Amino acid sequence: MSRRDDDQGGSSAGPSVTARVLGILSAFGPGAEALTLSGIARAAGLPLSTAHRLVGELATWGALERGEDGRYHVGLRLWEVGALAPRSLGLRERAMPYLEDLYEATRQNVQLGVRDGHEVVYVERLAHPEAVRVFSRVGGRMPLHATGVGQVLLAYAPAAVQEEVLAGPLPALTPRTITDPQVLRRTLAAVRREGVAVCDGMVDLLAMSVAAPVRGEDERVVASLSVVVPSAGAEPRAIVPAVRAAARGISRALGSPAARRRPLGIVTTPPTAPADAERGA
Amino acid sequence: MSRRDDDQGGSSAGPSVTARVLGILSAFGPGAEALTLSGIARAAGLPLSTAHRLVGELATWGALERGEDGRYHVGLRLWEVGALAPRSLGLRERAMPYLEDLYEATRQNVQLGVRDGHEVVYVERLAHPEAVRVFSRVGGRMPLHATGVGQVLLAYAPAAVQEEVLAGPLPALTPRTITDPQVLRRTLAAVRREGVAVCDGMVDLLAMSVAAPVRGEDERVVASLSVVVPSAGAEPRAIVPAVRAAARGISRALGSPAARRRPLGIVTTPPTAPADAERGA
DNA sequence: ATCGCGCTTCCGGCCACCGGAAGGAGCACG
DNA sequence: CGTGCTCCTTCCGGTGGCCGGAAGCGCGAT
Structure with missing residues (x-):
């Protein structure tokens, strides 16, 4: 080559x-x-x-x-x-309406990303001009371990990818970035258990992100979306349900059977069994 | 061989x-x-x-x-x-918030396009799932003479481009598409005079679009945005001001001096002199 | 005026590219 | 179970397209 x-x-x-x-x-x-x-x-x-x-x-x-x-x-x-790339156009097209709603509800930053190797690539981003400054941009890349979107993608990535990332260096973007493989491993388990990742101050000390997985027709996690809000005085509990609902909505639009089966509502008690079993896949 | x-x-x-x-x-x-x-x-x-x-x-x-x-x-x-293409990323980044607002206000279709040769290329599109079906898509092309966005871009394009389009074939997408060069010429003059293009049933008999020009730092028209609404029972007067305001907002965000100078409000009497003079440039 | 930087054009030699041909894998059909 | 597709993959010898040093041009700075 x-x-x-x-x-x-x-x-x-x-x-x-x-x-x-x-x-x-x-x-x-x-x-x-x-x-x-x-x-x-x-x-x-x-x-x-x-x-x-x-x-x-x-x-x-x-x-x-x-x-x-x-x-x-x-x-x-x-x-x-x-623009013909399916991971951009096909995904974006269906996700947009939900990102819209989430943006409208929060008036902050909404991001949609997919995994490529050991990084997350941001496919779409809606940002209010007066929202928290976010380092990411459409078409940009970030390490998986340090961002909300990235942690979700990593948590549901093939085991091999997870081990590679855990073995490799975990650069710190701020003092609060996770750099310890053991801590990261536990965090990923928590993400799978909860179905949502909360990253506070890991990219920027002033920003916090809440991310949830988006699944495709074969139930695999194909993307992840997040909302970024100011770290100060943020209340994750108010945002988590909205993010989860939007992620589920996109999954449904993509044809995910599980998202179609469960008619929204019991978002406070996500199933743990399938989530954990997924890691092996 | x-x-x-x-x-x-x-x-x-x-x-x-x-x-x-x-x-x-x-x-x-x-x-x-x-x-x-x-x-x-x-x-x-x-x-x-x-x-x-x-x-x-x-x-x-x-x-x-x-x-x-x-x-x-x-x-x-x-x-x-x-995604690094300046006509996509730079433009999109600044235009998004305004497109957002326009989309939120209408819950229909909002489009942003730039001219490439004798066609319009759609750079961004926000569409409600239940809105009128629109033939365009992000990354797609359409002829200049048949669409709202296209007519605006053509109206402010260099004279050479205009003549080429007027001389070339003007394919009809519907029976209402403009196919007569003379009619098109008058339409373009009207667009320059009014600062907005209204296309009813030219792409799809059921859809109508209202478009306005977006100007860059050197006052040249660099893009065009439009709202597409159902043709039946549509009231352009209700939409035109919103489209014009959004277009002006984006122009301001791009650094257009004129958009900055005039503080919004007198949108009903746009300046005709600079608009007509522009055709020669 | 002189320099430096970046862009553009030119052309002979050589080697990387070309593509025909052969073989394998999967699938539908009789 | 052969037969006939379609699609994919690999191989290899001949040759013509590509390479890149060198020279010339335009421009702005010193």
């Missing part, structure tokens, strides 16, 4: 054209929305002339666009194709 | 590797969110083995993902990069 400059054992190969093109796309990211040609070449590790040729083709197609200042940014055409 | 299909040089660019990769991405689209390898090869006009190799690389990087049924769909990684 990565045929960098590594010449090993006889027949070596340079990076394929495809890899170079993807490398150019990788040069863009949060905090690097617009780049000069040289900047792209530098970031992608390509000679300037090569970058020039490839970027030119990408721009012609519409994957990149050139601003008035000469810098390149991601183009509308690429966004269009990306 | 290798470039046999289009080696005449007549049709578009030669199939460089980059072009082939982009061709693969182009194979996906609304109604084709998941494709088999052969399907991709067919759609992109590539030999199966070539498609196999390129798709494999794309999947390794995360641009494509392979579902459990073996079919490929657009991957989360590509969505992430696409």
